[in-house]
Amino acid sequence: MPNPKTIAVAMSGGVDSSAVAAMLRAEGHNIIGLTMQLWNQRRLAGHEGMPERVTGRCCSLDDVYDARRVAEHIGIPYYVVNHEERFERDVVRPFVAEYLSGRTPIPCSLCNNHLKFDQLLVVARQIGADCVATGHYARVEYDDACGRWLLKRPADRSKDQTYFLFGLTQDQLSRTLFPLGGMTKPEVRGLARQHGLALAEKPDSQEICFVPGGDYKRFIDAYLAERGESLPDTAGELVTTSGEVIGEHRGIHNFTIGQRKGLGVATGSPLYVIQISGADKQVIVGGDEHLYSRTLRARRVNLISVDDVREPMRISVKIRHRHEPAPAMLEKVAADEVLVTFDEPQRAITPGQAAAFYDGDIVVGGAWIA
Amino acid sequence: MHRIYLDNNATTPVLPEVLEAMRPYFGERFGNASSIHHHGQETRAAVERARDSVASLLGCRGAEIVFTSGGTEADNLAIAGLTAAGDHIITSSIEHHAVLHSCKHMEEMGCEVTFVPVDGRGLVDPGDVRRALRPNTKLISIMMANNETGVLQPVEEIGKIAAEADLYFHTDAVQAAGKVTIDVKRIACDALSISGHKLHAPQGVGALYVRRGTHLQPLFYGGRHERSRRAGTENVPGIVALGKAAELAMQGFERSDDKSMSDLRDRLQRGILAQVEETGVNGDGAPRVPNTTNIYFDHIEGEAMVISLDLKGLAVSTGAACSSGAIEPSHVLMAMGLRADRARASIRFSLGKQNTAEDIDFALALVPETVARLRELSPVYKRQPVSY
Numbered sequence: 001m002p003n004p005k006t007i008a009v010a011m012s013g014g015v016d017s018s019a020v021a022a023m024l025r026a027e028g029h030n031i032i033g034l035t036m037q038l039w040n041q042r043r044l045a046g047h048e049g050m051p052e053r054v055t056g057r058c059c060s061l062d063d064v065y066d067a068r069r070v071a072e073h074i075g076i077p078y079y080v081v082n083h084e085e086r087f088e089r090d091v092v093r094p095f096v097a098e099y100l101s102g103r104t105p106i107p108c109s110l111c112n113n114h115l116k117f118d119q120l121l122v123v124a125r126q127i128g129a130d131c132v133a134t135g136h137y138a139r140v141e142y143d144d145a146c147g148r149w150l151l152k153r154p155a156d157r158s159k160d161q162t163y164f165l166f167g168l169t170q171d172q173l174s175r176t177l178f179p180l181g182g183m184t185k186p187e188v189r190g191l192a193r194q195h196g197l198a199l200a201e202k203p204d205s206q207e208i209c210f211v212p213g214g215d216y217k218r219f220i221d222a223y224l225a226e227r228g229e230s231l232p233d234t235a236g237e238l239v240t241t242s243g244e245v246i247g248e249h250r251g252i253h254n255f256t257i258g259q260r261k262g263l264g265v266a267t268g269s270p271l272y273v274i275q276i277s278g279a280d281k282q283v284i285v286g287g288d289e290h291l292y293s294r295t296l297r298a299r300r301v302n303l304i305s306v307d308d309v310r311e312p313m314r315i316s317v318k319i320r321h322r323h324e325p326a327p328a329m330l331e332k333v334a335a336d337e338v339l340v341t342f343d344e345p346q347r348a349i350t351p352g353q354a355a356a357f358y359d360g361d362i363v364v365g366g367a368w369i370a
Numbered sequence: 371m372h373r374i375y376l377d378n379n380a381t382t383p384v385l386p387e388v389l390e391a392m393r394p395y396f397g398e399r400f401g402n403a404s405s406i407h408h409h410g411q412e413t414r415a416a417v418e419r420a421r422d423s424v425a426s427l428l429g430c431r432g433a434e435i436v437f438t439s440g441g442t443e444a445d446n447l448a449i450a451g452l453t454a455a456g457d458h459i460i461t462s463s464i465e466h467h468a469v470l471h472s473c474k475h476m477e478e479m480g481c482e483v484t485f486v487p488v489d490g491r492g493l494v495d496p497g498d499v500r501r502a503l504r505p506n507t508k509l510i511s512i513m514m515a516n517n518e519t520g521v522l523q524p525v526e527e528i529g530k531i532a533a534e535a536d537l538y539f540h541t542d543a544v545q546a547a548g549k550v551t552i553d554v555k556r557i558a559c560d561a562l563s564i565s566g567h568k569l570h571a572p573q574g575v576g577a578l579y580v581r582r583g584t585h586l587q588p589l590f591y592g593g594r595h596e597r598s599r600r601a602g603t604e605n606v607p608g609i610v611a612l613g614k615a616a617e618l619a620m621q622g623f624e625r626s627d628d629k630s631m632s633d634l635r636d637r638l639q640r641g642i643l644a645q646v647e648e649t650g651v652n653g654d655g656a657p658r659v660p661n662t663t664n665i666y667f668d669h670i671e672g673e674a675m676v677i678s679l680d681l682k683g684l685a686v687s688t689g690a691a692c693s694s695g696a697i698e699p700s701h702v703l704m705a706m707g708l709r710a711d712r713a714r715a716s717i718r719f720s721l722g723k724q725n726t727a728e729d730i731d732f733a734l735a736l737v738p739e740t741v742a743r744l745r746e747l748s749p750v751y752k753r754q755p756v757s758y
Contacts, residue, residue: 032681037696064695079677082696126674126747127681 013063016135103352139181166366236281258348298367378722420613441565455480520662529558575608632660
């Protein structure tokens with residue numbers, strides 16, 4: 001190896017990041033394994049509605065154990081770094097606040113922006129690493145023509161994580177490696193087996209890491225109870241799109257756009273949540289046809305492949321993780337606000353989620369749906 | 371890689387003489403000390419010799435020593451063994467978790483517990499202990515030396531208070547044993563914990579001094595080992611090692627001119643304070659054990675410092691490691707009134723008998739440049755705009 005680098009690998013104890021560490025080590029780089037301790041699972045254990053025992057995946061001792069075993073196996077130094085305070089401030093509290101104001105947040109993007117590609121990069125530099133490598137499925141490359149770092153969709157489209165990475169800055173991208181961008185998941189498992197990693201067959205994690213069982217309502221209740229805060233009263237009316245009050249609900253945080261179950265009213269035709277109005281605590285319901293919209297506005301814009309949107313741009317837009325990018329026009333309407341106009345109406349555009357902008361495989365940027 | 375170990379308050383290397391002393395008890399001298407035959411007699415004699423050595427170190431009789439699996443068990447045995455539901459316990463906010471969590475457990479079992487504070491130097495005020503006394507107070511447990519700052523607590527004054535009030539006094543002397551002389555009569559304590567691996571014996575052995583005539587409820591039930599105070603076949607190699615380590619510690623104290631440990635520590639501390647700005651010693655102004663200095667380096671993360679130094683071959687520590695291995699802000703430094711960021715920016719350097727002047731030079735060459743780099747890259751120094 002002509003130019004071995006010192007690389008900090010963000011190790012979660014899963015197959016992907018373990019394979020990254022093993023692969024980069026085999027290439028001859030100096031590798032330092034780091035695991036971020038983000039959330040203490042014991043905090044809410046035993047609270048009303050939460051499991052007695054620790055069952056969540058995030059920062060579980062089992063995962064740290066797995067990561068440590070991999071580090072020992074491949075012969076690299078390994079450390080756990082504590083970022084619990086920052087995670088609570090920048091991810092958990094905004095997550096709770098978004099639900100309570102009637103939006104549907106994506107904590108993974110917040111974590112990427114504030115922890116994984118911010119705090120971890122700082123730690124990596126401080127301990128002498130040139131860059132950070134993670135097990136995300138995405139590609140990063142420098143484009144000489146435009147003089148910018150580009151974020152691109154990975155070879156394995158079924159694992160594409162670029163939707164959660166649209167917030168990365170040029171500085172962050174310049175110091176980030178995604179070694180799995182050209183591989184498929186089965187290839188990564190094969191690589192893990194090849195390196196003799198015991199966790200090659202470990203199942204993927206799916207849910208939001210700090211919410212056990214994916215029940216965010218119970219999490220919010222337990223979190224507020226633990227903090228000694230009471231759940232704000234956001235109960236109100238269920239209203240149809242024509243303005244008719246057809247019932248009551250127990251709090252707007254129990255709803256997301258497009259939700260059909262749990263409305264508590266029985267009507268002839270299926271009803272869906274169309275809109276959540278935080279100001280007057282109303283949940284507006286209607287037929288499926290009301291869920292479609294051709295436009296969205298989004299704020300807190302981050303651009304990657306371009307430095308500005310001066311003219312309307314032809315792009316495709318992904319409005320949730322499992323959504324096929326849809327063709328649209330992107331226009332800047334204010335200093336930090338964009339308007340997206342889709343060619344075809346899109347179902348259940350949800351405030352609080354991200355809109356990621358693509359030009360083919362290239363991530364143009366993204367913003368948060370207002 | 372050249373590696374220097376300055377984290378001897380976490381654990382110490384087993385000294386060669388100690389290893390030699392214990393080695394036969396892994397092999398040819400394997401007997402169970404309770405057996406009546408030759409093999410048992412051989413190990414029984416070794417256990418009792420070690421007991422006398424440990425007793426000499428603490429200024430007590432051999433019969434007053436109970437061997438345990440370590441400092442944590444000794445602390446648990448003292449606290450749970452001397453109190454019961456309805457009793458009041460006085461301890462401090464800077465105790466080791468072995469004492470703090472034992473007291474919290476007794477709280478759940480129906481005891482009342484008062485945690486007395488410390489001042490900015492990390493010292494317990496005996497007046498606070500006296501004021502905390504209640505009619506049902508049964509036990510005072512205050513450590514002799516703090517593990518993070520090395521600050522020596524006024525245990526003799528506290529011992530007087532306990533004696534006057536006719537209650538039990540336990541002191542966790544895990545970080546004091548081998549570093550300063552201990553005399554249980556001067557301290558006037560009823561129980562005192564020590565741990566082998568903090569004084570160059572191996573991990574897995576410790577002892578509790580229990581004053582003669584003190585009724586102690588055991589933690590374990592089984593055979594009548596350790597005069598029915600601690601059931602379980604003795605860890606003979608560990609006990610022999612602890613005895614040898616106690617002898618070596620006493621030989622060190624007998625050389626009254628032997629200030630080599632504090633000289634090295636002072637040189638390290640002076641060197642760092644002289645070369646690095648915005649630093650200070652936590653526990654400054656209080657009496658301390660000779661091997662420890664805890665220094666804050668403002669505007670750094672102690673965690674990044676420990677990792678950086680480890681990657682260059684210097685082992686030191688910060689705060690307390692939680693179960694995952696992540697570092698939590700030190701409850702000791704927080705109790706001393708340090709701001710959370712300064713507590714997180716604090717590093718503990720702790721020396722052992724194996725450390726030399728060259729080791730100190732190595733640390734003095736490495737620490738200033740590492741602090742400089744961390745400060746240069748610190749987000750606290752260079753606040754960057756937060757982007758979503």
